[in-house]
Amino acid sequence: MPIGYSLFTGILAITGQLGLIMTGDITPVLYPMVPVAIYGYYRLARGKAMAPKWAIGAGAVLTMLLFGADVAIAGTDILLAVAHLTIIFQALKSFDLKDPWDNLQVFFMSLLQVLVTSELTRSIAFGVVFVIFVAAMAGAITISHFIKEGTSARVSLPGPVTFVSTTIIAMTVVCFVIIPRPRGGYIGGEHESNTPHVGFSGNVRLGALEGMELDPTIVMRVESPAPPPYYLRGAVLDRFDGTAWSSSVFDKYPLPGGVPDNISGNGNSVYDVPRFNDSTPANRKTWYRISLEPSNSQIAFAPAGAVSLKTSFGPVLADEEGIFTMPEKAGRRISYTVFVSPAAGPGNVVAGRHVPPVNSEDFLQMPRGLERLQELAMQITNGYPGPLQKAYAIEKYLGQHCSYSLYVPASRPGISPIIDFLFGTRRGYCEHFASAMALMLRAAGIPSRLVAGYSGGEFNPVGNYSIIRQRDAHTWVEALINGKWTRFDPTPAGLAAAQEKPGRLSLYIDALRMKWFRYVVSFSSSDQARLLGALTSGFTGSRPAQHSRIQALARFHLKASPAILPVTIILGAALAVIAAIRAGKAKDHSPQTRMYLKFRKRLGKMGAQFTASSTPDEVLKEAAVLGFPDAARNFINEYEEIRFGKKPESALFKRNYRELMSFQPNSPRSGTKVQ
Amino acid sequence: MPHPGLKALEDAVSLALRGKQKAVRHSIICLLARGHLLIEDVPGVGKTTLALALSKVVDCSFKRIQFTSDLLPSDITGVNVFNTKTGDFEFRPGPIFANIVLADEINRSSPKTQSALLEAMNETCVSVDGNTFMLPDPFMVIATQNPLEQHGTYPLPESQLDRFMISIRIGYPSPEVEKDVLKNITEPQKLLESVPRVLGVEELLSFQKKCTRLKVDDSIIHYIHSIVLASRGHDMITLGASTRSAQFLLRAAMASAFYSGRDFVAPEDVKEMAPVVLAHRLVLKNGGPGQANPVHLIKDIVNGIAAPV
Structure with missing residues (x-):
């Protein structure tokens, strides 16, 4: 067995195992199977004897018993149980590679492992596993072909193996790019369970830190032409009971739309906020592409002023206050695009009905026991003419008199935490600042509300996007000023400087992850259309009329039959490869040899x-x-003389050839056979 | 289209060994390629007749050694005899000093004696008591041997089998020829006497020289090499063809081409000669249902390799 064959078999087995382990769903008890398998292949490479039959048999029986127990007693998901089984079998098989059939078993198990891995995870590490798997599988199959042909000793293996592997990877990439994908991403994915979920709570209880303030878990990544910082709204809270904020709005309406994206026939759909449903390109100038990590909430975070959403997960629900929710929890990573119009303020959303006038009374609600706060608010705002100036005055007061701190002592019993913050500790975090401001605005007669969401985040210059983490959870204020909701953020910057700066390398890795998710996992029909458009515009150059015509043609084709184009491209590529191989072969031969081969081919057909x-x-x-006739004898003898001897071609050669190629034998062989 | 001089040679040998064109042709090719010939078969099918006829058609010196179990090396190479007249030792050349030597039933003698002959075959000289004596040119050994299953034989070791360029089997004649042989029963000596001498030594030497000057295309070399390599990697063969056997195959293919009247080696020369040149050198793996026939193995190997075009 050539060493390359053992090597590729080993790579396949260990890649399959590592891929499964990488998902994190595999029980750590099985981790030692990887070094065991590595040891097994090391022995194989060194030409050591394989394990005795009884040992392998006993191991296999034990493994099957374990599998049964895994499913029946431990109640493991069948997919995971199969994964466990293959991990043990791969380790076992590494000591039992005697026949070609044994290697095929390893290939099969490795394929199974990669399939299970694809069900369990979609991280970039799976991409690496997949590429290694494809390359090693192609290499292994190529070598096994040479072994089967009995030519492995005579052929230099690295050349053909590299050729086949790279060709197959290239073809995989091409297929990935051009094969239509109806659902926008991979199929399946129900089993993606172990990825960490992030939480977001809609209720804000003052003084109760939920432990997310320092949590570096990534919540989402935001890509936008607008400059950061972004304020991504997750909940709007309008009722304060003295200690906690809650929302009085429960009704949610599905957004009308579901209009397919203008080019692709399926995949992403656009949902418009009714008031701005003209969805003219001007209204879509500013966009935010948000990739949400797996989450426990259904909220589709969006900046204020959203006029439409383009999603791949189906319809979007919205409430009057401009909070968007998904139809169900996103158990996997999803992405969507929010279009923002500067003309639209936050909120003002009603789906399918008239927009009721904002009932300002709702946003002036105030619990009892905040008389000191009301007095303070009157003091601060006295003398300022308009609501905007009053709001600025309050914001300025809070910035000057209170400091930011995550460590706030628990409020004394009987005293409202907001009073404690304003007149006692004078230390607090965003919720304190925002609550104080909202309430003081209300005291000054300005309708206001609290908004919880995420803001800030760190900008990754590598991929031009912002990483929003759990610790970027934030609370701010929206005030109704001159009929328009305006955002105020009274919280002074405090923690920003204290946060550790991420290293350059981690930025690169995160950018890679982002691109992997954006361009590979959620690669959709609209991406295909965009790619096609870019390609056609590349071909047509700067002539605008033709440009648009060809793009329209491309759109038409894509709409009419999504399969035609990819099939054409694949067939074309395959034909080109065949033609290149034939041309390469033909080049090796002299004209006389080619004539001989053509004649031989004709004989073969007969x-x-x-x-x-x-x-x-x-x-x-x-x-x-x-x-x-005799011409055949003369032709072949002369061919041999020219090819292997020293004779130049005679005039008869071509004449014989033509005679032979046009000759029709009276009794073809098939006829004689029948008799 | 065989060479006219060689055609006469073939016809002459065929007078003695009838209906066996292939065996005759291969033995003549072996002669042209300056190789040694091993004829293996059961008794009574004409091994010795073929060897005698071959020696007869060429006008050169011929000696026959009947190998027996008590034959000594000096019986082959010759001995130093004390000459009382000159008071000195005098070398009496043995029967090996001839152009064509027939070693009949070579596997009947002890390995010690066999090796004396086989060393001479390889080195074209003989050393006796420290003196080296050159063997004549051309020099060819034709050995016959009964198959190993026969009683009272010493099978030739692989290393010595490797020195024979070509090994042929004669086989029983076809029914017509065999009946014809029975009808025209004559004394064997008379039959052999009827074989004419058609080739002189000088002529043979020039033929042998011409055989080495044929054109050999690189693809032919590659073809030969592929065959030899495949025999080494074959899973039924323990010991494949050696480098010397590859050389022998090329020389035999050249002689075959010359014999066919061509001035270049064609793929069919290699394909035809591969079984007779390579098969007797293989050491097959034991086990499995019966021992494979090495000739068939080589044919299978050659049929698995694309011929050069």
Whole structure:
């Protein structure tokens, strides 16, 4: 067995195992199976003896028993149980590689492992596993072909193996890019369970830190032409009971729309906020592409002023206050695009009905026991003419008199935490600042509400997007000023400087993850259309009329039959490869050899019995059997003389050739056979 | 289209060994390629007749050694005899000093004696008591041997089998020829006497020289090499063809081409000669249902390799 074959088999087995372990769903008890398998392949490479039959048999029986127990007693998901089974079998098999059949078993198990891995995870590490798997599988199959042909000793293996592997990877990439994908991403994915979910709570209880303030777990990544920082709204809270904020809005309406994206026939759909449903390109100038990590909430975070959403997960629900929710929890990573119009303020959303006038009374609600706060608010805002100036005055007051701190002592019993913050500790975090401001605005007669969401985040210059983490959870204020909701963020910057700066490398890795998710996992029909558009515009250059015509044509084709184009491209590529191989072969041969080969091919079509190992002499005998005249003898003898001897081509050669190629034997072989 | 001089040679040998064109042709090719010939078969099918006829058609010196179990090396190479007249030792050349030597039933003698002959075959000289004596040119050994299953034989070791360029089997004649042989029963000596001498030594030497000057295309070399390599990697063969056997195959293919009247080696020369040149050198793996026939193995190997075009 060539060393390359053992090597590729080992790579396949260990890649399959590592891929499964990488998902994190595999029980750590099985981790030692990887070093065991590595040891097994090391022994194989060193030419050590394989394990005795009884040991392998006993191991296999034990493994099957374990599998049964895994499913029946431990109640493991069948998919995971299969994964456990293959991990043990791969380790076992590494000591039992005697026949070609054994290697095939390893290939099969490795394929199974990669399939299970694809069900369990979609991280970039799976991409790496997949590429290694494809390359190693192609290499292993190529070598096994040479072994089967009995030519492995004579052929230099690295060349063909590299050629086949790279060709297959290239073809995989091409197929990935061009094969239509109806659902926008991979199929399946129900089993993606172990990825960490992030939480977001809609209720804000003052003084109760939920432990997310320092949590670096990534919540989402935001890509937008607008400059950061972004304020991504997750909940709007309008009622304060003295200690906690809650929302009085429960009604949610599905957004009308579901209009397919303008080019692709399926995949992403656009949902418009009714008031701005003209969805003209001007209204879509500013966009935010948000990739949400797996989450426990259904909220689709969006900046204020959203006019439409483009999603791949189906319809979007919205409430009057401009909070968007998904139809169900996103158990996997999803992405969507929010279009923002500067003309639209936050909120003002009603789906399918008239927009009721904002009932300002709702946003002036105030619990009892906040008289000191009301007095303070009157003091601060006295003398300012308009609501905007009053709001700025309050914001300024809070910035000057209170400091940011995550460590706030628990409020004394009987005293409202907001009073404690304003007049006692004077220390607090965003919720304190925002609550104080909202309430003081209300005291000053300005309708206001609290907004919880995420803001800030760190900008990744590598991929031009912002990483929003759990610790970027934030609370701010929206005030109704001159009929329009305006955002205020009274919280002074405090923690920003204290946060550790991420290293350059981690930025690169995160950018890679982002791109993997954006361009590979959620690669959709609209992406295909965009790619196609870019390609066609590349071809047509700067002539605008033709440009648009070709793009329209491309759209038409894509709409009419999504399969035609990819199939054409694949067929074209395949034909080009075949033509290149034939051209390469033909180049190796002299014109006389090519004539001989054509004649031989013709004989073959007539039923002559010969193989590649047949010499010209044997071919000649077959020609005689078929009733070819003496020209065949002369032609083949002369061909041999030219090819292997020193004779130049004579005038007769071509004449003989033409005669043979046009000769029709009276009794083809198939006829004689029947008799 | 065989060479006219060689055609006469073939016809002459065929007078003695009838209906066996292939065996005759291969033995003449072996002669042209300056190789040694091993004829293996059961008794009574004409091994010795073929060897005698071959020696007869060429006009050169011929000696026959009948190998027996008590034959000594000096019986082959010759001995130093004390000459009382000159008071000195005098070398009496043995029967090996001839152009064509027939070693009949070579596997009947002890390995010690066999090796004396086989060393001479390889080195074209003989050393006796420290003196080296050159063997004549051309020099060819034709050995006959009964198959190993026969009683009272010493099978030739692989290393010595490797020195024979070509090994042929004669086989029983076809029914017509065999009946014809029975009808025209004559004394064997008379039959052999009827074989004419058609080739002189000088002529043979020039033929042998011409055989080495044929054109050999690179693809033919590659073809030969592929065959030899495949025999080494074959899973039924323990010991494949050696480098010397590859050389022998090329020389035999050249002689075959010359014999066919061509001035270049064609793929069919290699394909035809591969079984007779390579098969007797293989050491097959034991086990499995019966021992495979090495000739068939080589044919299978050649049929699995694309002929050059």
